[in-house]
Amino acid sequence: MSGIAIGLCIFGFLLALMACRVPIGIAMFFAGAGGYVYLSGGETVGWLNLLKSLPYARLSNYDLVVIPLFLLMGQFATHGGLSSSLFRCVNAFIGHRRGGVAMAAIGACAGFGAICGSSLATAATMGQVALPELRRYGYAGSLSTGALAAGGTLGIMIPPSVPLVIYAILTQESIGKLFMAAVLPGLIAMVGYMLVVQLLVRWKPEMGPAGARVPWAQRLSALVQVTPVLLVFFVVIVGIYGGWANPTEAAAIGAAACGILAVVTGGMRWRGLLDSALGTAQATAMIFLVLLGADMLNTALALSQMPSELAAWVKGSGMPPLLVLTLILLIYILLGCVMDSLAMILLTIPIFYPMVMGLDFYGMPDADKSIWFGILALMVVEIGLVHPPVGMNVYIINRLAKDVPLVETFKGVMPFLASDLLRIVLMVLFPSMALVLVHSFGAA
């Protein structure tokens, strides 16, 4: 059998296991193990010996430690009430406009995304804070939930971002460069969502009435309250990119800063600390279990030589690079219908990355291509969180908004999804959206 054929068998087995509700990490592990043993001629000794090194190699990876540290940072931010002060601040400035409270929710999501590495946590945390306010001012159910579900994706679009860390580790790319590259597209996403709100309330003003006007004195005091959050973001991103801390250290600084803030301004005590520890542990377990499975799977795929054969085949087929890229993005959208973002990155990057790197896009050098594709992949897996049938953000927000039917929420999210798709197309056409910041702050 050729490498591609064996690889396809492994994937078939994997998909069958996953469809039967086997946890994704476990499914990857056993599909990979099956492939590995088959490729070793049915010999299990080599496989058992490989397992001696696999768990420690993965769990002791220095770069990977940023994930629990960023999760800890997000937990501190949640338990320290930073989310509500963020929302209060943005709302004080723009809440009095038409649709302003929804825009404030989006802005606050972006702010929270700057200190939290995950989308669902952002959606859930900001949902708890902003939904009651949105409903109090009489915002339409679809707009309230739609804006929050979409806004939640800013949690991974704006760095720090767990899927980007995984991408960096899989492709030996620099975490700092990827984070820097994600800043501008993240801000563009935020502005895009706000524009969608504006268009909606212009079309149907009753969907998003204006909130109360807040006097300047109160605005300023609200701003003072969130300064620490901005400071933390600044320290983390600039610390990594400026080079005086590596990503792991920057994450530690961020976690420490959020922890201190949570204690000083948010009144976090022992209970909150223990809850944060437990929350971090749980989120880490989910991610690392998938990672351990992916290690086994990717080792088997490397052994089958499927990724390199496939990349060579695509390169030799003479297909236009943009067509290949479009197909890849469509596969992501399709996978996003059933799978979560992290698993998608782990599953596909080992296959797609060599393919993309072998093709020529606008004559870009490899270093740029690798960053650009990372941001593109992030954007396209992130929309899987809001599109039907299983957009996780939509479910989370919908659970919080008991009076809004799920269909209503999915309808509400559609205009935001349209802005996502538009942004992805722009990103494909103009790679400089991701690269400009990397280049202008790059190594002199």
Next chain:
Amino acid sequence: QQVILKVHHFLPSTSSAQLKLIQPWCDKVAKESGDRLKCQIYPAMQLGGTPAQLFEQARDGVADIVWTVPTYAAGRFTKSEVFELPWMAATAKSGSQALWTYVDRHAADEFKGVKRIFMHVHDGALFHFSGKQPKTLEDLKGLKVRAATRANSRMLAALGAAPVQMPLPAVPESLSKGVVDGATVPWEGTPSIKLAEIAKYHLDVPAGAPRISNTIFLFGMNQAKYDSLPADLKRVIDANSGLAASAWAGETGFDAVVETYKKAAKDAGGVFYNLPEAEYQRWVKATDSVDDDWVKDASAKGADGKKLLAEARSLVQQYAK
């Protein structure tokens, strides 16, 4: 009957280790065996694990052949580590031959379960600085310098610098961001990380003197896999193993490229400085404690550290002739 050899290593497929050592060796045994020995090379740890686990993978048969720095697993190859002490070899060829013979005579037990095909050192590290140009021990005091190995790290500390251990690919960014002031890297390692463009000041020993530090490498095969080969294929492997193969690895992989890479650094505006003999002797003196530390480590493992160190140095002398 074709035999597939899974070759695992930790550098990218475009690295000179793969292009100049692993691939040519594989091509040669393929040719001499009439294509009955065929390598499948897995670069960049594609088969899982960490670089420190590569030796164990060869011993366990996870891979058939590995190319690795055994001392990444610190504390396990203490006797062989002697070649990572400061001021050992002036060229990769002499150092590699001395390493092979020394391990054969004194440290074969450290590699049990793995058939050593060849062993080598690199062309010897030198200092590269970006913003400063230290010329004396006093200038070096307090500078943050990237270290490659444990012995290298101890040496930098003995010289008064602050060692920062990091993998080679992290060097350019750390240098340009000022995380470190300088790095110890052999010439062979400079092009892959474009070091000459970032670090302009190259500080080296007097011409022909033993270089500041080194790293040992092993190209080795799972013993059981070797034993399972038919006699004629064993002969092909044997013909490409040992002292001659080690000399070849040191020479073609490292000594042969030094002049080219030096010239590239010069063209990039590099400033070269060789320590004058008197200053060099001060540096050598300053690092005596590193030798002593190693002698203690080796003696703790039941070896005669003093004798082994003397033997290693005299082997280098012998092959340098």
Next chain:
Amino acid sequence: MKEPIAGDPAAPLPVHGPLGRLLLTCGKTLSVLGGLLFVGLVIMSIISIVGRKLASAPVPGDMEVLQMVAAAASASFFAYCHMNHGDVKVDFFTANVSPRVNHGLDAVGSLLVACFGALLCWRAGAGALSTLEFGETSAILGWPVGWAQLAMCPGLGLLALSGLYMAVWHLRQIHGGSRGKEVIA
């Protein structure tokens, strides 16, 4: 990415008997301890960064300590996550199937989790023993790496037990599920 959501009202509250509660307590304790270890690593990193910036004196071997502790801490998170139904899974294809079938499939899933935990516990332990035997240490502090590898085993072992327990638990729900209530295992 899935994450546990604080105060999620719709999260199911599984009912457990004494054995289940014991496993839950063990898992939760390990998780909290591991989480606190990460808090400790944060503190160590801060001390190291400040020391490096102000005095060119980082905590010696901070990187290797972080790696060794992180491995042990991370491995201790898995068991509680599984018992808490925290696994990332695809439930799209089985969303409209009866709860009994789903419990049956989940029983198989949990059994595979148990195999995974047992396998990794065994192999990580074997790896630890050979690392200890050959005296491999960390580069700067000279700490034996094998102990860090061995410290992963309790968490992985507990994952195996939890998987086994949850497999039985799901099997029992198949019968209980038809009567519309959860059964205490």
